[in-house]
Amino acid sequence: MRKNILITGAPKSGKSTLLEELIADYPDRVGFLTKEIRTDGVRTGFEMISYDGEKTLLSDVDTEDSHKVGKYFVHPQNIDPFLEHLSIPFAEKSLLYMDEIGQMQLFSEFFRKTVLRLLDAPNTCVATISSVYDDDFTQSIKDRDDVILVEITAENRGEKLEFLKILLKKIDKARSYSAEPERFIFEGDTHATIKSEHGTRQLIRRNNAWNCECDFFHKYGICSHVIAIDAINKI
Numbered sequence: 104m105r106k107n108i109l110i111t112g113a114p115k116s117g118k119s120t121l122l123e124e125l126i127a128d129y130p131d132r133v134g135f136l137t138k139e140i141r142t143d144g145v146r147t148g149f150e151m152i153s154y155d156g157e158k159t160l161l162s163d164v165d166t167e168d169s170h171k172v173g174k175y176f177v178h179p180q181n182i183d184p185f186l187e188h189l190s191i192p193f194a195e196k197s198l199l200y201m202d203e204i205g206q207m208q209l210f211s212e213f214f215r216k217t218v219l220r221l222l223d224a225p226n227t228c229v230a231t232i233s234s235v236y237d238d239d240f241t242q243s244i245k246d247r248d249d250v251i252l253v254e255i256t257a258e259n260r261g262e263k264l265e266f267l268k269i270l271l272k273k274i275d276k277a278r279s280y281s282a283e284p285e286r287f288i289f290e291g292d293t294h295a296t297i298k299s300e301h302g303t304r305q306l307i308r309r310n311n312a313w314n315c316e317c318d319f320f321h322k323y324g325i326c327s328h329v330i331a332i333d334a335i336n337k338i
Contacts, residue, residue: 104281104334105251105325106274107222108229108267109204109244112255118231119202121255121264125229126200128268133193134200134221134228135185137161137208148175149207151185154200159185162207170210179210186217198271199228204244206236215240222247227274229267251325266323273319276300277330284335297328304328 110118119136126132133154140148140163148163159182160166162175170177193199199221208214221228222244232241234254245252251270255263280286280297288296293308305316306328313329320326 104274104277105249105330106227106278107247107250108227108270108274109250109252110229110231110255110263110267111234111252113234116255116257117260118255121260121267122200122202122229122231124264125267125271126198129198131194131196132198132200133189134198134202135189136200136202137205151182151208153185153188155188157185157188172207175207177207177210179214182208182211183213186211186213189217189221193224193226195226197226199224199226201228201230203231203233204241205231205233209236209238209240218244222249227271229271269319270323270325273325273327274330276327277334280327280331281334287332287335295332297332299328306332 110122112118119138123136126134135151135153137149137151139146140150147165149161150158151161152158160178161181162172162177164174164176166176166178168176168178170179201218201221204218218230221230232244244250253263253267280299286298290296295306295308295313297304297306306313308314313332314320315326315328317326317328320329
C-alpha cells in the first residue's frame with residue numbers, strides 16, 4: 104500500500120521546515136530531524152535530533168574527518184549509536200519520520216538499513232530526500248511502489264503542507280478500507296465501486312492506473328479510495 108511519503112525539493116525550498124510542522128500534530132511519533140548549527144549567524148555544521156531529544160553532530164567545518172561534503176566534514180561514526188534507539192519496536196499508531204535521506208547521512212551503512220526498516224514498517228513514514236544527490240540507493244527508495252513522492256518549492260510549501268496533512272488522513276482511511284475488501288464491488292478489470300464513509304464512489308482503470316470520481320482525486324491525482332483499491336489488488 105502507498106503509505107510512505109517522500110518530500111523532495113531544491114535546497115532552501117523548506118523541506119525540513121515543512122516536515123517539522125507536519126509532524127507537530129502527531130504526539131506519537133518516532134524519528135529524527137537534521138538541524139543547522141550556526142555560530143555568530145553563520146552555518147557551521149549540522150546536527151541530528153531524535154524524537155526524544157537526543158542529539159549528535161552530523162557534520163561541521165572544524166573537526167576534520169575522512170568524509171567531506173562541500174566545506175563540511177561528515178562524521179558517520181556518530182550516526183550509528185544515535186540511531187540505535189530507533190531499533191526498538193514502534194507502537195502501532197506511531198508516525199515515523201526522517202530528515203533527511205541525503206549524502207551526508209548515507210555515508211553510514213547503518214543509516215541505510217534504518218531507512219529501509221522505517222519504510223518497511225507497517226506504520227506510515229514521512230521523509231525528506233535530497234534532490235541534488237542521487238545514487239542507486241536513493242533511486243531505489245523513490246521507485247518503491249509504497250512511496251508517494253511530493254515535490255515542493257519555496258512558493259508552494261504552504262499549499263503542500265495542507266495537502267500533506269490531509270493525505271496522511273487519507274492514508275489512514277485507505278488502510279481501514281483495504282482491511283474490508285467487502286466494501287469493493289468489481290465489474291470486470293476496469294470498473295469498481297467502493298462503499299466509503301461518505302457514500303458510494305466509482306473507480307475506473309485507465310492506462311494501468313485506477314482513477315476515482317471524488318473531488319480530492321480530481322485535484323491531486325490520489326485519494327484514499329485509489330490507495331485502497333491498489334492495495335486490495337496486490338493481496
